[in-house]
Amino acid sequence: MxxxxxxxxxxxxxxxxxxxxxxxxxxxxxxxxxxxxxxxxxxxxxxxxxxxxxxxxxxxxASPNAAHAALARLEAGLAARGDRLFLCTQNVDDLHERAGARAVTHMHGExxxxxxxxxxxxxxxxxxxxxxxxxxxxxxxxxxxxxxVWFGEMPFHLEAIAAVLDASDLFVAIGTSGSVYPAAGFVARARGAGIPTHEINLAPSDTAGLFDAATYGPATRAVPDFVAGLLGGFSGSRP
Missing domain, CATH: 3.30.1600.10 (SIR2/SIRT2 'Small Domain')
Structure with missing residues (x-):
């Protein structure tokens, strides 16, 4: 998975x-x-x-918060059972890495x-x-x-990102506005491939209507709860 x-x-x-x-x-x-x-x-x-x-x-x-730490736990937990987290960020900060994430794809640079x-x-x-x-x-x-990546420049790693997205079993967007492309188009691409989608955000994004499920609230609460549920109960694959 x-x-x-x-x-x-x-x-x-x-x-x-x-x-x-x-x-x-x-x-x-x-x-x-x-x-x-x-x-x-x-x-x-x-x-x-x-x-x-x-x-x-x-x-x-700045210091990593509980949401960053939860994703690092998700990466480790999935790896321990032979699964994979592909963590792709639009952020140029290094808080994912400092929270313990080992593999982070920075599509907008660092x-x-x-x-x-x-x-x-x-x-x-x-x-x-x-x-x-x-x-x-x-x-x-x-x-x-x-x-x-500045305005007018091409984001990094787009081919690798697309290849992993198309083969994923679950797509989750966390803390995104849904207004910056090409990342805002990932949910539509996932849906087109039959991949379940979930939005976690403080409030609905511009693309909220495209997600199968959503959790709204502060990231430091919503992301750890989601990760705990995923590691505890999700073991299936894409339809």
Whole structure:
């Protein structure tokens, strides 16, 4: 059995990391068209770095919550009985890993990594970036950027994600808005393949009507309860 779990910003909100589109979220305070595009980085790299340095600081100061920990338990519990969790996240934080998850697919990249626009080198990076930061591989300055997906760029690992989704036995979306594609289209793809679907969210997402089942409430309560039920009672396969 393969359980495909997609997580979004809502799973990290109770760790103190702001969501994007909710009232008071990051995009209500910052204009993404100015700060989260390749063009913005080329035009005003200092401001882009300042924004992402602030976000990186927030990730460093945040701690995984009970929802992250529950998914790590789900991964271990499924593996122990020969099954698999495929944990795919839209989040660029590292809270899943710090909670103990061993295999996380970051489709929108990772804030705690940096990539050189000159040579393509990507590596773990927890400190601030600036226009003076030199690439450790090619020594060029000015080209180091957060290794995240900006607007207008293609998400990572899409072929691998699609292959696993099509072969999954259960699709679960946790803390997603249902408004960001291609991830928002995963539920329709799963339904088309006859895969049961379940939404866990604080409130119904934009794609809530496509899910077979739903649980609404804070992630720190809803996700551990769901995981406990899944590990205790779900052993079937897709119809």
């Amino acid at each position: 393969t359980v495909f779990v997609l997580t979004g910003a809502g799973i990290s909100a109770e760790s103190g990391l702001g969501t994007f589109r909710d009232p008071g979220g990051l995009w209500h305070r910052f204009d993404p068209t100015r700060l989260a595009t390749p063009e913005a980085f080329a035009r005003e790299p200092e401001e882009v770095h300042a924004f992402y340095n602030l976000r990186r600081q927030g990730v460093r100061e 804030l705690m990594r940096a990539r050189c626009t000159a040579c393509g080198e990507s590596r773990a990076w927890a400190e601030d970036l600036s226009v003076d930061t030199a690439c450790p591989a090619c020594a060029r300055r000015g080209g180091m950027r957060p290794d995240v």
